[in-house]
Amino acid sequence: MVRLCHQLALECEELPRPFHRQVLVPGGRRVSLPYEFLVPCLCIEASYPHHDSPRSKRCPFRDQPAAYGPELWSSVRFHDYSASGKDQMAMVLSASCPLRARATLCWKEAVAEAAPCHDVPNSTASEEEQAYTLDKVDVHPQLCFRFSYGNSSHVECPHRPETAWNVSVSTRGLQLHLRLTSSVPAAFSAALCQR
Numbered sequence: 001m002v003r004l005c006h007q008l009a010l011e012c013e014e015l016p017r018p019f020h021r022q023v024l025v026p027g028g029r030r031v032s033l034p035y036e037f038l039v040p041c042l043c044i045e046a047s048y049p050h051h052d053s054p055r056s057k058r059c060p061f062r063d064q065p066a067a068y069g070p071e072l073w074s075s076v077r078f079h080d081y082s083a084s085g086k087d088q089m090a091m092v093l094s095a096s097c098p099l100r101a102r103a104t105l106c107w108k109e110a111v112a113e114a115a116p117c118h119d120v121p122n123s124t125a126s127e128e129e130q131a132y133t134l135d136k137v138d139v140h141p142q143l144c145f146r147f148s149y150g151n152s153s154h155v156e157c158p159h160r161p162e163t164a165w166n167v168s169v170s171t172r173g174l175q176l177h178l179r180l181t182s183s184v185p186a187a188f189s190a191a192l193c194q195r
Contacts, residue, residue, distance in 0.1 A: 001023065001024055001046065001047050002025050002044065003021060003045050004045075006039070006041045006096050007059050009098070012045055015035060018034075019036050021033060038067060038068045039061070040068060040072070041059065041062070042061055043059040044058050069152055072152060075095055075097070076094065082158040087135065087137060088133060089125070089137045089158065090131065090133045099130070101127075102148045105134065105143060106120055107142055108142040108143075110142075138182075140166075141158060166181050167181075176192070
């Protein structure tokens with residue numbers, strides 16, 4: 001018998017339907033087994049068909065980030081629990097593989113999906129059981145989490161369009177004017193960056 005499974009802490013769990021299959025493979029034959037996403041914890045388990053036979057398992061993708069690449073992030077569901085009133089950004093990950101991703105903040109140049117996201121220094125989120133939080137942060141649609149695992153990363157922004165603050169920039173002659181508005185008490189700082 002051969003099957004694909006997701007290796008969690010102690011057990012190799014069945015893939016979700018319709019991908020869960022156990023196939024009897026006659027000697028010298030090949031078999032194709034479907035899977036939804038190629039992820040680090042995807043394993044191949046083989047055993048004899050009789051009850052309580054020993055099982056042999058191989059997890060060939062665990063240490064091969066080039067193999068699973070962007071499929072890793074496609075397999076993750078992001079649940080946004082950020083709240084303007086709590087001054088906290090929070091995101092919970094649901095994934096078929098237990099991930100210990102690193103999460104930092106970045107600022108998107110625009111709301112567009114493909115817009116670049118620039119890292120915010122000293123903004124590593126704390127993580128507990130796949131819940132990533134950062135306190136004392138004003139939620140804004142362009143302030144996003146950058147999740148990193150191995151050599152890949154993914155940007156996920158808050159799903160709420162409301163914002164507790166906003167800034168607009170205008171120029172008058174050789175002067176740069178910033179207009180800051182906030183619906184909550186806030187302290188702001190600004191710096192001029194030259195490219």
